[in-house]
């Protein structure tokens with residue numbers, strides 16, 4: 663089985679690396695293609711995979727094609743791919759918003775899996791939601807899911823709407839966590855900690871809290887209660903967040919990403 667990854671950016675390269683380390687594929691079964699001459703040069707230097715500059719040289723040999731370019735590059739790419747594809751090939755798109763129907767129509771193939779990963783895939787802690795088109799067989803989907811799982815966990819969703827929704831939660835979500843971390847680090851710096859100490863204070867706090875959450879059945883709300891003593895410091899912070907509607911603002915932000923995914927799909 664041969665896999666072609668199109669787009670050697672944050673996500674494409676992550677998948678190519680993870681898949682090439684998997685039992686299912688050896689590194690010579692992973693091909694990668696990018697449009698940037700600098701990226702191609704640096705990939706060729708490392709020679710981790712078979713690196714290509716032209717679709718003609720790699721697309722016809724691929725059983726599975728991972729499409730990992732930005733949504734606004736998709737139309738141009740689809741036009742170039744279409745004459746080189748055959749009906750047996752499976753396209754796996756990780757592009758935000760772009761629907762299965764759009765991909766099928768633009769590529770002239772029927773077997774499509776739409777997936778939404780996230781950046782922690784780079785450290786094997788990713789979460790990918792996915793949905794296949796009806797034409798993908800159970801065996802083919804199992805193969806695809808095994809490949810998605812090389813970057814972490816995956817969940818199959820029941821409609822494409824959930825792919826857009828998961829974009830607002832897990833796809834874009836790491837950036838919300840980094841936003842919170844950035845604010846806490848800035849507060850630590852303002853309180854007089856060094857940059858290094860601010861980083862340790864914040865990263866260990868996040869790591870510890872997530873570990874506690876993962877090792878129990880308690881909700882975040884229950885854990886908040888365990889930290890907060892009556893009339894104490896945490897209550898002061900939580901009250902401040904509540905008074906400033908932070909809870910609503912976070913939900914609004916997640917919906918903004920969800921809505922944007924839907925909007926991208928209409929373009």
Ligand SMILES: NC(=O)C1=CN([C@@H]2O[C@H](COP(=O)(O)OP(=O)(O)OC[C@H]3O[C@@H](n4cnc5c(N)ncnc54)[C@H](OP(=O)(O)O)[C@@H]3O)[C@@H](O)[C@H]2O)C=CC1
Pocket residue numbers: 668669670671672673674695696697698701730731732733735738739756757758778779780781833834
């Ligand atoms: N980053 C993230 O956290 C997540 C991203 N995604 C999705 O993944 C996709 C890729 O995102 P990301 O990896 O961040 O993007 P990047 O910009 O890092 O990577 C995309 C790569 O594709 C290249 N490219 C553009 N057009 C073509 C083409 N026609 N043929 C071959 N290569 C091409 C780009 O080159 P150049 O730079 O020269 O344009 C770039 O190297 C997006 O659609 C996004 O919605 C999904 C979940 C999470």
Ligand SMILES: O=C(O)[C@@H]1CCC=N1
Pocket residue numbers: 758829833834
């Ligand atoms: O910002 C984006 O559009 C992509 C999709 C999810 C994460 N990054």
